[in-house]
Amino acid sequence: MTKEASTYSTAHELAGRQREISVSEFFLKNRHLLGFDSPSKALLITVKEAVDNALDACEEAGILPGIQVEIADQGDHIFRVAVEDNGPGILENQIARIFGKLLYGSRFHKLSQSRGQQGMGISAAGMYAQLTTGKSLHVISRVTGEPMASELFVSIDTAKNRPELHGRKKIEWDRPHGTRVEVEIEGRYQKGIHSVDMYLKQTAIANPHVSFHFRGPHGEAASYTRSSSALPPRPMEIKPHPRGVELGRLIQMLNNTSSRTLLQFLENEFSRVGRKTAREIVKHTRHRLTERSLPKRIAHVQAQALYRAIKKVPVTAPRTDCIVPIGEARLYEGMHKEIDAGFYIVKTRPPAVYRGNPFQVEVGLAWGRPGGAGLAVDAGGRIHKAAHHQRDASEALALKADEPARLLRFANRVPLLYQQDGCAITKAVLQTNWRSYGLQQPKGALPVAPLVILVHLASVWVPFTSEAKEAIAPYPEIIRELKLGLQACARKLAEHLRQENRLKREYDKRTHIEKYLPHVGIALQEILELTDAQRDQSVAALDEVLQQTRKRP
Amino acid sequence: MTDTGREADGGASARQALDTLTLRLIDSIATAVRRSIERGELPHIELPVRSLANVTYDVDKGYFELGETLKTRTLTVNTVRSFAQTLRLMAASRQMVQGNDFATKREAYYISKNWGDCRFDAQTESDAIMDDIEALASLHGLAREQLRFYPESHGGSVAGPLTVIDTDPETGAVLEIDCANLGSGAWSVPRSVEQLGFRTDADFILAIETGGMFQRLNHHRYWKQANCILVEMGGVPTRATRRFIRRLSDDTDLPVYCFVDCDPYGFANIYRTLKVGSGNAAHINRFFCVPRAQYLGVTPQDIIDYRLEDATHPLTRTDIKRAGDAVKNDPFFASHPRWIAAIEQLLGMGVRAEQQALAKWGLNYVIDEYLPRKLENRESFLP
Numbered sequence: 048m049t050k051e052a053s054t055y056s057t058a059h060e061l062a063g064r065q066r067e068i069s070v071s072e073f074f075l076k077n078r079h080l081l082g083f084d085s086p087s088k089a090l091l092i093t094v095k096e097a098v099d100n101a102l103d104a105c106e107e108a109g110i111l112p113g114i115q116v117e118i119a120d121q122g123d124h125i126f127r128v129a130v131e132d133n134g135p136g137i138l139e140n141q142i143a144r145i146f147g148k149l150l151y152g153s154r155f156h157k158l159s160q161s162r163g164q165q166g167m168g169i170s171a172a173g174m175y176a177q178l179t180t181g182k183s184l185h186v187i188s189r190v191t192g193e194p195m196a197s198e199l200f201v202s203i204d205t206a207k208n209r210p211e212l213h214g215r216k217k218i219e220w221d222r223p224h225g226t227r228v229e230v231e232i233e234g235r236y237q238k239g240i241h242s243v244d245m246y247l248k249q250t251a252i253a254n255p256h257v258s259f260h261f262r263g264p265h266g267e268a269a270s271y272t273r274s275s276s277a278l279p280p281r282p283m284e285i286k287p288h289p290r291g292v293e294l295g296r297l298i299q300m301l302n303n304t305s306s307r308t309l310l311q312f313l314e315n316e317f318s319r320v321g322r323k324t325a326r327e328i329v330k331h332t333r334h335r336l337t338e339r340s341l342p343k344r345i346a347h348v349q350a351q352a353l354y355r356a357i358k359k360v361p362v363t364a365p366r367t368d369c370i371v372p373i374g375e376a377r378l379y380e381g382m383h384k385e386i387d388a389g390f391y392i393v394k395t396r397p398p399a400v401y402r403g404n405p406f407q408v409e410v411g412l413a414w415g416r417p418g419g420a421g422l423a424v425d426a427g428g429r430i431h432k433a434a435h436h437q438r439d440a441s442e443a444l445a446l447k448a449d450e451p452a453r454l455l456r457f458a459n460r461v462p463l464l465y466q467q468d469g470c471a472i473t474k475a476v477l478q479t480n481w482r483s484y485g486l487q488q489p490k491g492a493l494p495v496a497p498l499v500i501l502v503h504l505a506s507v508w509v510p511f512t513s514e515a516k517e518a519i520a521p522y523p524e525i526i527r528e529l530k531l532g533l534q535a536c537a538r539k540l541a542e543h544l545r546q547e548n549r550l551k552r553e554y555d556k557r558t559h560i561e562k563y564l565p566h567v568g569i570a571l572q573e574i575l576e577l578t579d580a581q582r583d584q585s586v587a588a589l590d591e592v593l594q595q596t597r598k599r600p
Numbered sequence: 601m602t603d604t605g606r607e608a609d610g611g612a613s614a615r616q617a618l619d620t621l622t623l624r625l626i627d628s629i630a631t632a633v634r635r636s637i638e639r640g641e642l643p644h645i646e647l648p649v650r651s652l653a654n655v656t657y658d659v660d661k662g663y664f665e666l667g668e669t670l671k672t673r674t675l676t677v678n679t680v681r682s683f684a685q686t687l688r689l690m691a692a693s694r695q696m697v698q699g700n701d702f703a704t705k706r707e708a709y710y711i712s713k714n715w716g717d718c719r720f721d722a723q724t725e726s727d728a729i730m731d732d733i734e735a736l737a738s739l740h741g742l743a744r745e746q747l748r749f750y751p752e753s754h755g756g757s758v759a760g761p762l763t764v765i766d767t768d769p770e771t772g773a774v775l776e777i778d779c780a781n782l783g784s785g786a787w788s789v790p791r792s793v794e795q796l797g798f799r800t801d802a803d804f805i806l807a808i809e810t811g812g813m814f815q816r817l818n819h820h821r822y823w824k825q826a827n828c829i830l831v832e833m834g835g836v837p838t839r840a841t842r843r844f845i846r847r848l849s850d851d852t853d854l855p856v857y858c859f860v861d862c863d864p865y866g867f868a869n870i871y872r873t874l875k876v877g878s879g880n881a882a883h884i885n886r887f888f889c890v891p892r893a894q895y896l897g898v899t900p901q902d903i904i905d906y907r908l909e910d911a912t913h914p915l916t917r918t919d920i921k922r923a924g925d926a927v928k929n930d931p932f933f934a935s936h937p938r939w940i941a942a943i944e945q946l947l948g949m950g951v952r953a954e955q956q957a958l959a960k961w962g963l964n965y966v967i968d969e970y971l972p973r974k975l976e977n978r979e980s981f982l983p
Contacts, residue, residue, distance in 0.1 A: 556677040563684040566718040570687030574630035574694055589637045593675070596642055
């Protein structure tokens with residue numbers, strides 16, 4: 048008995064080993080949760096997090112983003128990733144915390160549409176670098192108006208979730224303002240859907256106001272030039288809506304509030320709650336809570352009652368003007384410049400709400416028929432094969448007739464490259480009956496067509512299924528809006544296809560006719576003993592008659 | 601001795617007149633097409649509708665005739681190909697008339713292989729276009745042979761007191777063929793008979809279904825005994841045979857007696873086709889029908905009269921169906937009550953008898969007994 052017991056630990060022994068786990072340590076062991084689960088994905092996520100940060104910084108400062116992305120192959124599966132922006136720069140004493148501490152950021156505590164949400168991405172990349180190469184993050188930043196740039200090497204003390212600085216100096220930098228982040232990680236550079244190129248291209252589609260310059264590890268270079276010099280309007284920051292608040296979050300809010308009474312708390316901390324609604328909520332709460340109760344003193348049971356009351360009292364839907372969609376015109380521009388197709392449709396749905404969070408859905412379709420209907424009607428009513436500008440194949444998002452449609456997912460203008468199957472957008476696309484719009488669609492699959500389906504979900508809080516922000520959770524309200532957007536575009540596509548088919552049929556008919564006209568000429572020449580000139584004249588006249596008598600397409 | 605008007609030049613002047621008519625027809629169609637084009641209109645060709653809906657049986661004329669319904673082949677998406685093919689085939693026809701050549705239907709199909717996109721993909725296509733042109737020409741009194749499209753199958757054999765006047769295609773020299781002087785063989789009807797002239801002092805023409813019976817009658821010189829011209833049909837007579845019998849009987853004003861098997865196929869297919877033509881080639885019947893034809897035998901009554909009951913076979917299901925169709929649906933039989941009675945008599949007996957059944961009474965019973973007895977009583981021939 049005693050012998051056996053010795054293999055088990057006593058409560059005291061256990062207590063001796065139990066200690067706090069820092070967030071950094073947790074993610075070091077669970078790096079897949081942040082998306083760093085394979086070398087190729089790690090490389091892409093690193094670029095993505097740095098670019099997301101750069102874009103948010105530029106936009107918040109009202110600067111048109113110009114971003115440079117460089118990837119250098121250091122050999123032995125080590126890559127050096129550098130992302131440089133023309134943003135406002137970062138104050139020197141902030142740099143360490145931004146890049147060297149997980150869950151440090153400006154956006155987690157506010158509800159506003161932005162790319163980053165948690166303040167985790169770039170630090171996670173730094174941590175991954177530390178883990179795989181042992182190298183620190185190298186940051187150069189110059190704040191607008193400063194004569195010099197700051198250069199720092201930052202690493203993370205994972206046990207304490209605290210930044211560690213190695214070297215800090217002022218240097219000359221030829222940029223007036225901006226930030227350059229360099230990180231050396233173990234990775235794998237690949238082409239295809241999950242490539243850095245594809246990520247940048249998709250980002251360029253959803254952000255036509257951004258210019259990218261990319262230099263790859265094998266000397267390849269690509270530029271995505273902005274087509275619009277209008278910055279998207281700044282999204283407004285809103286307070287949480289009572290419908291969307293969870294019990295835990297409510298308790299946290301009660302503890303953190305500076306409001307002195309429950310009534311004030313309700314009025315100040317939530318959107319769409321006025322005095323009348325606040326009183327109504329308190330009235331429904333009971334459990335000896337009054338309008339004057341001190342929020343910090345509210346017990347757990349009381350908080351539960353408050354939570355139930357909040358859900359019971361009708362509250363006006365949250366305001367939705369805090370959402371900034373890409374917009375139909377910009378989205379069209381973005382698609383048009385990056386996707387080589389014959390026909391584009393874009394649709395921005397009106398804003399809607401899930402669980403108290405406003406969101407807005409945008410859908411774009413790019414349709415291109417290979418070898419193409421590419422037909423054009425000229426002023427004389429004749430149909431010609433339209434000249435077709437073909438982009439470099441490696442650059443084009445392939446549009447092939449016999450392959451499933453390419454689905455591009457975006458959340459707050461950021462492309463989602465992984466976990467397509469688990470995403471609400473994919474579900475909505477699969478649930479859409481594309482067959483009724485004239486496309487082929489195998490059961491439970493994407494439509495098979497030369498089609499790019501682009502879906503953007505903008506929200507103050509995008510419900511990602513994981514911290515890696517790869518897929519959107521399928522809330523029924525979201526699915527519904529997605530489907531409405533898809534259907535609106537599909538209807539337009541069906542209309543276009545009908546028109547295209549009509550034109551195609553008419554062209555085929557005319558081609559068919561034209562094939563046989565010379566034979567009518569030959570026969571007439573043989574029978575009537577015409578000269579070649581007379582024959583050609585008859586054929587030309589007949590061609591003219593046919594063109595005149597056929598309906599204008 | 602009956603002479604026809606064509607023997608003087610071997611039918612050359614008659615042929616020339618037909619050729620001129622043919623060329624003029626082709627020319628007029630092409631000219632109309634060209635004029636339409638120049639006027640800025642879609643050209644069209646009017647063709648007779650060849651479907652059975654446009655076929656009537658003319659009791660007075662005694663043959664199936666094409667009605668007056670015309671289809672207009674306007675040059676459109678759906679017709680442009682056949683429109684071009686029709687014109688090109690007409691151009692080919694014109695060339696053959698001018699060059700005094702001809703093409704079989706199969707050859708016409710192959711001519712088109714040089715037409716590029718316009719070529720016929722199968723002979724059924726060229727046959728259909730040819731039938732259209734033929735139907736059109738028939739409205740102008742022209743047969744396909746005048747367009748120089750000849751059938752693939754040759755005509756039957758002919759023997760008896762008949763001189764056929766023909767020309768040598770190479771030299772144009774007039775040739776005379778004495779069908780009574782061909783030894784144990786016979787003269788074979790050419791594919792086109794338009795140019796032929798005839799001289800004969802025979803009393804009638806005997807059209808025989810089977811080659812076997814023809815051989816027997818020829819071998820024993822029955823034609824000498826009965827002073828008749830023997831023509832072998834070999835089943836349903838070919839166009840050449842039908843046209844030959846028609847021309848021979850017209851030119852020499854001789855009656856035509858048919859001697860075929862006593863079964864619905866013999867009545868409805870062989871005899872009826874010879875006499876009035878067929879429904880699905882109604883446009884040519886006016887040239888190919890033989891209104892003078894009469895049915896000598898074997899009749900259902902002959903089975904009883906000549907006691908052939910034990911030399912018969914039961915009617916097959918096909919026979920019964922064919923007989924039923926003839927009685928119910930065929931306007932030719934419907935207009936002849938004696939035929940209806942005869943077919944119903946056969947159906948009542950439920951048997952059929954072949955020509956050769958007469959051999960029951962001896963191989964030459966047909967020569968010595970049957971034919972003489974039948975010819976004594978020509979009123980008994982079925983119409």
